[in-house]
Amino acid sequence: MRVSTSIIHSPLTSPSESITLEGTLGIHGNEPAAHDGEVYGFFAHHYDYWTQRLGVARDAWDWCHWGENITFQCDDAAVSESDFHIGDIWQIGPDVLLQVCGSRVPCFKLAWRCGQSDKWLQALAATGKCGVYLKILHGGRIHPGHIAVLKSRRTGVAPVDCATVTRLAYDASLSTRDTFNLLAEDPDLLNMNRLIFRRKLSVLRDRSLQKMNSWKGWRSVRVTRVQAETPNVKSFYLVPDGEDGRPLAAYLPGQFLTVRLPNGLLRSWSISSYTSDEHRAAPPQYRISIKMAGAASTWMHNNCEMGTVLHIRSPSGSFCLDWSPAIPGRQVYISAGIGITPMLSMLQAHLEHQVMQRAPAVWIHVSPSVDDIPFVKELHNLLSTPNARELGLQAVLFLTRADDRAERGPGRMLHSEHMTIYNGRPTLETLKDLLGAPYYMDPLQIKPIEVEGRFSTVYLCGPVAFEHTMRQFLSAIGIQKSMIFSENFGSQQEKPPLDTAEVRLLRSKRKLVWQRRKPLLQHLHSDSPIPNGEALKLGREDGIADSTELDEMGPSILELAEQAGLTPDYGCRVGSCGSCEAALKCGKVAGGMQIGGTVRVCVARPASEVLEFDL
Template identity: 30%
Template sequence: MNVGRPKDVAWQGRTVYTGVWKHPVDGPVRARRLNLDGDGQGDTAGHGGEQRAVLVYQLDSYRYWQQHLGLRDDFGQFGENFTVDGLPDDEVCIGDRYRIGDAEFEVTQPRVTCYRVGLRLGVPEMAALLVAHHRPGFYMRVIREGHVRAGDEIVRTRQGPITVAETDALLYLPGRDLDRVRLAAAVPALSPGWQGSFRDMLAPAPAAATAWDGFRPLRVTRVIPENATVTSIHFADPPEAARPGQYLTLRLPDGAVRSYSISNDAYRITVKRESHGTASRYLTTELQPGTILDVAAPRGDFVLEDGPGPVLLISAGIGLTPVLAMLHHLASGPSPRQVWWIHAARSRAEHPLAAETSALLATLPDAREHVFYSATGGRLTAERLEALRLPATATAYVCGPDAFMKDMRTALTRSGVDRIRTELFTARPSVNPGLADRPARPPHPPTGEPGPGPQVTFARSGVSASVPAAASILDLADACDVPTRWSCRTGVCHTCETPLLSGSVAYSPDPLEPPAAGSVLICCSRPTTDVVLDM
């Protein structure tokens, strides 16, 4: 029996708040619905809770790792609550129930692949080793609360259909049998998160990620000022049609890499000149027709979905560009769908492409247009959006500043609209489980001398830097304060999977399953050439 309260632990210059440090306890411990008495988790999003109330690891696996890694038998060091004699992962099944003491438990899922077990053991790759060697351990929920003590007999009272080891392999390892995935997804006792992951695997595969690899030269045919600060740029002969709502990534003559939404049904981008933006200044004031620019293939999953239901196209400022591309697509039919165009701008003079928008809406049989100018009639607020009485069956596409999108999401939800898609121009929010908060810093080049490795460009963050010796791309991103998303840091969970716009990488360690084509796992990859990443 092992318990432990969360504590702060120093790690790579940061502080991790974690409950992975468990220690044996004497006497009976009460198992409750959410936890054992005296136990706790630092990151309750990934650990603990009703589905993960108790973590189990086996004495036989201790002996296995002692032989392979020289680990000692310090019970609780794998973060487990119950160290058990027996119950191997290749025999215990999801849905098994066990009576221990006067409590009863149900097996819900394998262990979460998390970097903190490696932190605890001093073996950074431990999360990957647990999966690769089919020894993850498992979580249980408490069916009947009661007291448990070391030495209690373990009695199975119900058996499930698929083992812990197979379930773990189906999620994390290649070569999976989809019939077995269907079986796993249908097990009622499996935790909702794992059920959702398996359902995602069974969903139809998306279309190919990109029309071409890396950058290719495209010729600028027209540069058209739309107002005092906004300019549209047209490219010749699009080699592949974009999906409405996607964006193009450009590499400019000075090496800067920037992404801009396509604003029509061809390859047109519409750029607002920012006061301190060297890239936007070049594109809006210096770029000339005939210029050749390196352009990556259209990307992005903020795209118009097919279907018969109403469509809400909601934008503010230059955020109109991706939803205008959606409007072009709807008008090309024209679509019989009910279309709502809702836009916010400071004034008529600062509302680019207004006439084009109205002309497109006029071709649709069931269109509505609502424009709000904050300088004259007041800004578009959540209350004003609710007052429009939007159809609850609609799908909403929202693009604009973060605060605007948050307000619109709130209003849409209160209006009964639950299919809401939003577009972020900046890097996606971080997923850094367990790290203590610290003041946010804008992305920046790393301190110190440049590294000896190839150059990595984080396109959304606008930062380029050379990789230090032996560092992963994730290590470099962390040093640049580029927002990152990760969990295992060893190539297992694919949380860090990121679109690769150009270049090539090598892996160390090798991931247990390769990422999708056109993507990389930044936690364990190192560039072999200069690379550009969509982050």
């Protein structure tokens, strides 16, 4: 990855030399690489401090080694970041007036410059000895030897010094939230610093909302609306049933609900919308959107109507938008068919979330025809929003069925001005064209930065064969496997170390013999109970398991129980929804182990000769 920096330059030490400060233009001839600080000041005595602390020879670091434009040298008592308060005005020489506007928040560039690992940055920030940023109020020339004098301090607000700003930038405790709020809106603070504190507030809010109002077990909800999205896709709107007053649980974009139908079937479906920020803590409703396919989805299409009562578990799933990075890079959303359901929630969140809305985004969707695409009006409105236009959200549609409308742009309110349209399926070449070239991002709203296309985060949702092909193409482009996320939960299938084991189900009073066996094919939408040796269903009914193989893993504990005629609860069968969790009383398992001692038995296999479950 190519990174620009302006940290390297040579010092001017002769009184005959000078730098010229040009109002809001900054220092003549100096172009900051990635921040909006006009002038960076550092302190001479810090050179002695840091070289001694890091074991560096003092003569190895000349002035400006830290990239400063001005080195402040004190003849008597040392002045430092703690003496520079946001809003202070300093005069240097006869003409120049500078206002303190922020502090340096050290990044990997400084660690590289000082020959340290990134781990050093936390300790560095804790000292506050990182320098200050100043805004030019009145320009002019500064010569080595000019005197700096404090002219005035800001009044009317509590003083905040630059050392504190640096320390807070590396602090994530709830106790600092009030200070973050003040700094995030401080008009005199550097925009780069303000954005950091807004980001921290967003992280604190995300943490506080995680699993807020979640519940254990099942809860009844009532259907208040049924909306036909396409001839074979319907959306169902769910609200709390009864008068207990409990709000619905917060959820992450991309998560799903495990639903128990009145006929006893259990299935998991994606939540297909994102709740606006003001309602995230207590969503007024959930929406699930279901394609008619297996027995459960057919029941929903044919029997579920306004007033129908269903039972659901709290939102779950690890396939969700990751907004944890401080500065997220480009986000790529690739969906096929009904795989659009979690993507719509992610796209809505991307355009609204404080952090994500500055990240470039590409959405690629594959569909047989325009008529098969659900949420068309919603997508049109989404792509037309000011946020989408400002961000330059790139939408790409592949139509796999011959359709002359693709030549003119999709109908039903999806217009070519909002997206690029291809006939056929995505190929390696088209993905290279779409994702391989460098892209630009401006996370700090300062200066666009060029980033290689391979530095992208990708979310995939579609049939397994589609996901497999896309992963191959994305790897060929150079995108790392660790940056590709999907509904494929194969990583949770840990290979057991045994060939045989005894499994005791305590509540059922059964002793079962587990044996490793040959691979089993799994097919989507096998809704009936699974007899011994027959096909197994893997994956969610909205989603997205296709035919694949177990690599001689042997049956899961859930499958073993089903073969014995038992009917434990299950939802996703891929270790995500939690419907099948059972307490492990004795023994060890490969896969499915949860904090607290429960096991998701749909992906668990024996790792000891004897196991006991509360099943």
